Amino acid sequence: MTRLPHHADLxxxxxxxxxxxxxxxxxxxxxxxxxxxxxxxxxxxxxxxLDVGPGGAALxxxxxxxxxxxxxxxxxxxxARRGLPVLLAASAALLSAGTVLIVLAPALPVLVAAAAVQAxxxxxxxxxxxxLADSARRMGVATASLAVVxxxxxxxxxxxxxxxxxxAALALPLxxxxxxxxxxxxxxxxxxxxxxxxxxxxxxxxLLVTALVVVPHRPLAAGPAAVALLLLLVARVRSRPDGxxxxxxxxxxxxxxxxxxxxxxxxxxxxxxxxxxxxxHRHAGWTSARTGVVLLAPYLFxxxxxxxxxxxxxRVSPRAVVAALLAAGVAAPLVAATATAVPLLLAAMATASLAxxxxxxxxxxxxxxxxxxxxxxxALGLLxxxxxxxxxxxxxxxxxxxxx
Numbered sequence: 001m002t003r004l005p006h007h008a009d010l011x012x013x014x015x016x017x018x019x020x021x022x023x024x025x026x027x028x029x030x031x032x033x034x035x036x037x038x039x040x041x042x043x044x045x046x047x048x049x050l051d052v053g054p055g056g057a058a059l060x061x062x063x064x065x066x067x068x069x070x071x072x073x074x075x076x077x078x079x080a081r082r083g084l085p086v087l088l089a090a091s092a093a094l095l096s097a098g099t100v101l102i103v104l105a106p107a108l109p110v111l112v113a114a115a116a117v118q119a120x121x122x123x124x125x126x127x128x129x130x131x132l133a134d135s136a137r138r139m140g141v142a143t144a145s146l147a148v149v150x151x152x153x154x155x156x157x158x159x160x161x162x163x164x165x166x167x168a169a170l171a172l173p174l175x176x177x178x179x180x181x182x183x184x185x186x187x188x189x190x191x192x193x194x195x196x197x198x199x200x201x202x203x204x205x206x207l208l209v210t211a212l213v214v215v216p217h218r219p220l221a222a223g224p225a226a227v228a229l230l231l232l233l234v235a236r237v238r239s240r241p242d243g244x245x246x247x248x249x250x251x252x253x254x255x256x257x258x259x260x261x262x263x264x265x266x267x268x269x270x271x272x273x274x275x276x277x278x279x280x281h282r283h284a285g286w287t288s289a290r291t292g293v294v295l296l297a298p299y300l301f302x303x304x305x306x307x308x309x310x311x312x313x314x315r316v317s318p319r320a321v322v323a324a325l326l327a328a329g330v331a332a333p334l335v336a337a338t339a340t341a342v343p344l345l346l347a348a349m350a351t352a353s354l355a356x357x358x359x360x361x362x363x364x365x366x367x368x369x370x371x372x373x374x375x376x377x378x379a380l381g382l383l384x385x386x387x388x389x390x391x392x393x394x395x396x397x398x399x400x401x402x403x404x
Contacts, residue, residue, distance in 0.1 A: 020132050020183050022141050028179035029129035030145030032122040034172035035064040035115070036391050037153025038160075040274060041291075045166045050108045058395070060170070063112045065391035066213040067098075067119025068126075072388055073205050075124035076381020077244055079131060081197065085184060091124025092180050099174045103167050111170075118173055123388070125176045128183060130364060130380050140310030140361045144303050147357030150273070151299025154291075198243030204233045205244055212389055216396035245382070246375045254370045255379060258363040259386035261322065265329045266387045269356035270394025272336055272349050273299070278398075283340045298346045302353025309354070310361035321362055328355035360387050 039046070039061050047057040071094070079087045098118025105111040126146070133139040157169040208229040214222035233245065241247035249255055276295055280286040286294070313321050332352035339345055364383055371379040 019134070020185075022138050024179045024182040025129045025132055025138060025142045026145035028132075028176055028183055029126045029142045030149040031173045031175040032068060032119075032126045033146045033150035034153050034157070034175070035068070035119055035122055035170075036061065036270070037150045037273065038157030038169050038172050040154040041158040041277070042161045042166050042169055045161055046111075046170075049166060050111070052108050056108055059108070059112050060115045061395055062213065062217070062392060063115040064119040065388065065395075066210065067116040068123040068391065069213060069385050069388045070206055070209045071120035071123030072127055072381050072384045073209060074202065075120070076127050076377050076384075077197075077202060078124075079127060079381075080375075080377040084128060084131070087124055087128055088180050088183055091121045091128065092177055093121065094118070094124065095121025095174060095177060097121075099171045102170050105167075115170070122173045122176060123384075125180070127377075127381055127384065129179075130384065131377055132183065136314040136361075136365045137307075137311040139365050140307040143310060143361035143364065144307035144357055146360070147303030147306055147353055148300060149303075151296060151303050151353065154273075155293060155296060198236075198240055201233070201236045201240055201244030204229060204236055208233055209385065209389070213392040216393050216400075246371075246378055249371050249375050249379050249382060252371055255367050255383070258367040259383050261325060261329075262359055262363050262383055262387040263390050265325060265352075265356040265359040266390025267394045267397065268329050268333050269352040270390055271398045272332065272352045272394075274395040274398035275336070276345075276349060279336065279345055280342065283345065284342050294346070295349065298350030299353045301350045302355075303357050305354055306357035306361060309358040310365070313358070313362040314365060318366060321366075325355055325359045325362075328352075329359075356387075360384075 039058075043054050043057045043061075046052075046060065047054050050057065071091075075087055075091060078090060094117055098114050098116070098121060101114030102111060102118060105114050126142075129142045130139065133142045153172075156172065160169040160172065208226060211222045211226035211229055215226060234250075236243060237245050237247050237250050273295075277286075277291045280291045280294070328351050332348045332355065335344055335348035335351075339348065364380055367383045368376050368379055
């Protein structure tokens with residue numbers, strides 16, 4: 001990947017003419033993580049309320065993971081072709097509709113569908129925030145907000161569930177809508193003419209994302225389907241290089257390597273987040289409530305520090321950045337798997353959080369720099385898809401490894 005200056009300019013034709021203030025970018029992006037992390041300590045509450053098992057209740061998290069992965073791909077394409085105002089309107093509508101359904105859902109199937117719809121809108125607002133982040137520093141703030149909210153998510157979700165209800169806890173991603181007016185006031189430059197919408201390519205991408213989300217739960221069925229869909233999508237990219245997945249992006253080896261690393265770091269982080277209650281109960285006898293409080297420290301540390309590291313990464317050799325991320329991504333699960341002392345477990349979780357949050361921001365900045373400027377929206381969308389797919393894999397891996 002090419003080396004970037006410290007305050008790398010990432011603006012494109014879809015970047016607003018007047019900047020949206022950086023704190024609003026954090027509000028626009030961060031609450032997505034509530035949909036991932038807030039259910040961590042209230043899955044049993046949801047299961048009891050709907051008279052289902054914990055595995056059934058956890059499907060809401062899987063649905064949310066599917067929705068944000070699919071929504072990122074679909075709504076990044078919408079941004080590239082229709083511009084920021086249309087993206088904000090569509091995302092806010094989906095987010096609001098899904099949240100209303102969550103509040104009213106009478107049964108698990110409706111709740112699962114509602115979580116998916118809510119996630120589609122939440123993903124769109126995160127895409128908007130990342131597209132508005134026109135420097136490494138602002139990208140770092142946007143991605144750090146995801147990590148910080150993820151750190152506080154389990155505790156906030158548990159507190160909201162205690163004070164209000166578990167439905168209110170699942171509605172927390174709606175907080176992103178508070179930043180929509182500020183993002184709209186920023187305005188947007190005209191969107192350049194783009195080729196006709198590639199419906200088939202987008203359908204193949206959506207089906208591939210769906211198959212990948214299902215792989216952790218039904219590997220024998222979804223695995224071959226994912227491989228077949230990937231081959232079909234590759235063929236589509238070759239026949240339609242300016243389609244839903246541009247050839248200039250999909251054929252870039254450095255971009256693909258960034259996607260793979262972002263996914264791996266996310267899997268480690270989310271697996272440890274969901275394994276934390278079991279690990280700390282097993283080795284220290286801690287309750288879920290105490291775990292939620294104590295986990296604030298490592299995950300807040302990782303999220304807050306990542307904002308500075310993403311900004312600093314623009315001045316560091318790409319090889320050094322990748323080496324550091326790889327080292328952290330390998331060390332964290334090894335320590336968590338072998339250590340029994342609480343300080344070491346917390347250090348492993350802090351390392352995983354720091355690596356994932358820093359990786360998402362730093363790799364997004366660099367991935368956007370190695371593709372043509374006209375395809376920056378799709379590149380950011382696809383890299384974010386790769387990272388968010390880890391939401392489906394990480395918790396599923398944690399649940400599998402911690403089963404008695």
